[in-house]
Amino acid sequence: MEPVNSTEVSEFFLKGFSGYPALEHLLFPLCSAMYLVTLLGNTGIVAVSLLDARLHTPMYFFLGNLSILDICYTSTFVPLMLVHLLSEQKTISFLGCALQMCLSLSTGSTECLLLAIMAYDRYLAICRPLRYPVLMSHRLCWLLAGGAWVLCLCKSVTETVIAMRLPFCGHRVVSHFTCKILAVLKLACGDTSISEVFLLVGAILLLPVPLAFICLSYTLILATTLRVPSAAGRHKAFSTCSAHLAVVMLFYSTVIFMYMKPKSKEARISDEVFTVLYAVVTPMLNPVIYSLRNKEVKEAARKVWGRIRTSR
Incomplete structure (x- = not known):
């Protein structure tokens, strides 16, 4: 069958939650509030990390990168x-x-790698404390973070170019609230096998592999903390690891569900709900989990705020 002329594609209609008016009215204030908290919380982390010299360490360098990503x-x-x-x-x-x-593919993919890098950093800090300053040097920090950003950007540009060069025929309605690549590919009437192979390979490299690395890192961390003689030290380590893993599991489980589930031509409202969960809720929680419970960040924030008030 001859595909419909695809040269006149100028715009797409994002269906989103248009079939659920009541849900739209509920989501607007909720998503607005979560987005505002995400902006304020993550901007605060970046600012404090830059302004306080005590936070110029690999841990807070990666945390600042995570905040910018979010x-x-x-x-x-x-x-x-x-x-x-x-x-x-x-x-x-x-x-x-x-x-x-x-941009969404690039930043989302980079976050997958950055979470694994952060787990590796914590593994070195806790399990190899004496060699940590040498193993996690300033140069290596920049190489790891920069490599993650550049690699994922190149991957995402390739996937986007392949997907958007496909012929689109029939309606232009994307069954999502964003131009998610899986939703856009459902509108293509050409052969999508190349795009699907790229997505599958990328999903395997950026989802199960980093997640397994994170789990291994935290398993070694927990094994090390079990040998700590101080009960308070063990409690602090367990609390921090469980909090970090909670965000990691929330992020990875929903992303894996979205990208590695069996392909379906039918649009489901659950897909959009899961997207909101990992793309809106998780970035809002990251400042709380990774920083606001940290005494060093709290003290640095108070110090920076005090300097700002004094300067006035």
Whole structure:
């Protein structure tokens, strides 16, 4: 069968939650509040990490990268999603869709790698404390973080170009509130096998592999803390590890569900709910889990705030 002419594709319609008006009215204040908390919390972490010299360590360097990632990731789609929740016109241009797809893929993929890097950093700090300053040097920190950003950007540009060069025929309705690559591929009438292979390989390399590495790192950390003679020290380590793993499991379990489940042509509201869970809720929780429970960050924040008040 001849595909419909695809040269005139200029925009897509993001269906989102348009079939559930009551849900739209509920999601707007909730997502607005979560997005605001995400921006304020993660911006605060970056600012404090930069302004306080005591936080110029590998742990807070990676934490600052995670905060920047969370801001960029949620900002790729949440502002437009909020506009669409209140608007009848839920369209996005072809170029805007490609840009949104590429940036969300890139930042989301980078976060997968960065969480694994952070677990490795904690493993070295706790299990190899004497060699930690040498093993996790300033240069290695920049190489690990920069490599994750560049590698995932190149991967995402490739996946986006392959997907958006496919012929699109029939309707232009994306069954999602964002230009998610899996939702856009459902509109293609050409052969999507190459794009699907790229996505599968990327999903395997960025999901089960880093998750297994994270689990191994924290298993070794817990084994080391069991040998700590101080009960208070063990409790602190267990508390920190459980909190970190809670966010990791929330993020990875929902992403794995989205990208590695059996392919379906039918759009499901659960897909969008899971996307909100890992793409909006998790970035909001990261500042609380990784920083606000940390005494060093609290003290640094009070110090920075005190300097700001004094300067006035």
